[in-house]
Amino acid sequence: MTVAKEHAARRGVIGAINEAHHRAVLGLYMIIVLAHWAEHLVQAYQIWVLGWARPQARGVLGMPFPWLVSSEWMHYAYAIVMLIGLFALRPGFVGRARTWWTIALAIQFWHHIEHLFLLIQVQAGFLLPGTTVPTSFAQFLIPRVELHLFYNSIVFLPMLVAMYLHLRPNERELQLQKCNCTQEGRQRLAANSGS
Amino acid sequence: MSAGRRTLAIVTALASVGVALTIAAVARQSDGTPARVLTVDPGDGAVLTAAPDAVTLRLSTGADSVLSHVTVRDSTGNAVNEGRVRGDGKTGLRQSVRLTGPGDYSIAYHITFTNGQDATGVLRFSVGTGAPPQGIADVPDPILDEADHAHGIDPLGATLLVLDGLALVVVLIMLLRPRRRSPAATDPPTAPAGSGHQR
Numbered sequence: 001m002t003v004a005k006e007h008a009a010r011r012g013v014i015g016a017i018n019e020a021h022h023r024a025v026l027g028l029y030m031i032i033v034l035a036h037w038a039e040h041l042v043q044a045y046q047i048w049v050l051g052w053a054r055p056q057a058r059g060v061l062g063m064p065f066p067w068l069v070s071s072e073w074m075h076y077a078y079a080i081v082m083l084i085g086l087f088a089l090r091p092g093f094v095g096r097a098r099t100w101w102t103i104a105l106a107i108q109f110w111h112h113i114e115h116l117f118l119l120i121q122v123q124a125g126f127l128l129p130g131t132t133v134p135t136s137f138a139q140f141l142i143p144r145v146e147l148h149l150f151y152n153s154i155v156f157l158p159m160l161v162a163m164y165l166h167l168r169p170n171e172r173e174l175q176l177q178k179c180n181c182t183q184e185g186r187q188r189l190a191a192n193s194g195s
Numbered sequence: 196m197s198a199g200r201r202t203l204a205i206v207t208a209l210a211s212v213g214v215a216l217t218i219a220a221v222a223r224q225s226d227g228t229p230a231r232v233l234t235v236d237p238g239d240g241a242v243l244t245a246a247p248d249a250v251t252l253r254l255s256t257g258a259d260s261v262l263s264h265v266t267v268r269d270s271t272g273n274a275v276n277e278g279r280v281r282g283d284g285k286t287g288l289r290q291s292v293r294l295t296g297p298g299d300y301s302i303a304y305h306i307t308f309t310n311g312q313d314a315t316g317v318l319r320f321s322v323g324t325g326a327p328p329q330g331i332a333d334v335p336d337p338i339l340d341e342a343d344h345a346h347g348i349d350p351l352g353a354t355l356l357v358l359d360g361l362a363l364v365v366v367l368i369m370l371l372r373p374r375r376r377s378p379a380a381t382d383p384p385t386a387p388a389g390s391g392h393q394r
Contacts, residue, residue, distance in 0.1 A: 024205060037359060044353040055262045055305060056313055064311040070261035146349045153355030157362055164366045
């Protein structure tokens with residue numbers, strides 16, 4: 001067994017996706033994030049450009065599958081997937097990129113708590129005093145804000161910064177990186193697996 | 196597997212998922228007969244002697260109660276709904292109401308069916324007047340509170356979406372620019388120290 005494989009086996013799945021497979025898994029994760037963002041952008045287009053009524057503006061996949069828009073479980077599941085992705089891919093980030101990725105992780109963790117709180121309200125059938133619909137903590141500060149969209153939008157920005165810094169590391173960060181996201185990283189992994 | 200082939204495999208797999216989802220979406224939207232509202236109680240033009248406590252709709256297929264709206268208004272346009280519309284069996288919806296007194300009332304509905312189709316309609320009925328409803332000309336939209344969809348889209352969210360898009364474009368442009376690297380940065384770390392490269 002090569003040194004790289006021994007190392008990956010020792011660290012298990014998390015080790016593998018943060019070293020030899022970081023680029024592929026991170027790419028897949030970003031495709032999911034961007035597809036979700038694009039769906040909401042289509043929704044905005046349907047409302048403000050096409051002039052559709054809000055319940056009919058359900059993006060692309062929400063048109064044939066309305067439950068994708070209305071299901072509290074679905075949104076909670078997406079928040080969990082995002083949280084798991086941010087957590088599982090974090091060890092591959094170093095330096096400044098790791099700081100920004102951690103900020104995104106912290107925001108997403110709070111987002112997940114908000115969704116859990118909403119889900120409990122829906123499932124248990126109770127409402128907070130003075131409210132007529134399940135309400136999140138953020139909606140006390142910014143009334144009528146759409147929780148899901150708000151948090152996903154603000155998580156996206158530190159993720160983008162982290163991604164940029166991860167793909168354009170300074171020399172110190174380059175030495176710390178163990179993943180295959182940069183050309184140097186791929187060369188290093190190839191050199192290790194060939195040794 | 197080389198990096199190029201792995202990327203090709205991933206892109207092919209993702210494209211396949213995209214094509215499968217598109218086919219499923221088209222198949223679902225063209226699925227059989229159009230979904231429709233079969234009956235509404237009270238019916239259009241009904242002359243009632245006693246006020247109902249709810250409006251019920253029977254549908255040809257299931258509806259998504261979160262995305263559906265049924266709004267009952269009196270002749271002055273005030274909504275008399277009590278709470279939100281709820282499912283009533285597998286293919287029904289029920290909207291509780293508290294009617295304020297004798298007079299003409301309107302029912303406006305927007306139904307989102309579980310197969311993705313939509314239906315809208317307007318009906319009128321009277322209570323305690325002994326005459327068919329005739330006083331209500333324009334019936335407003337059934338959606339009372341646009342913010343009641345927890346996963347819709349609002350102006351703040353839309354602005355953030357656009358900001359995200361701008362940030363994405365900026366990052367992509369920055370990534371497309373050629374990297375400025377010192378020659379040392381291209382060396383694998385396994386290179387022996389003191390090989391003459393500057394760090």
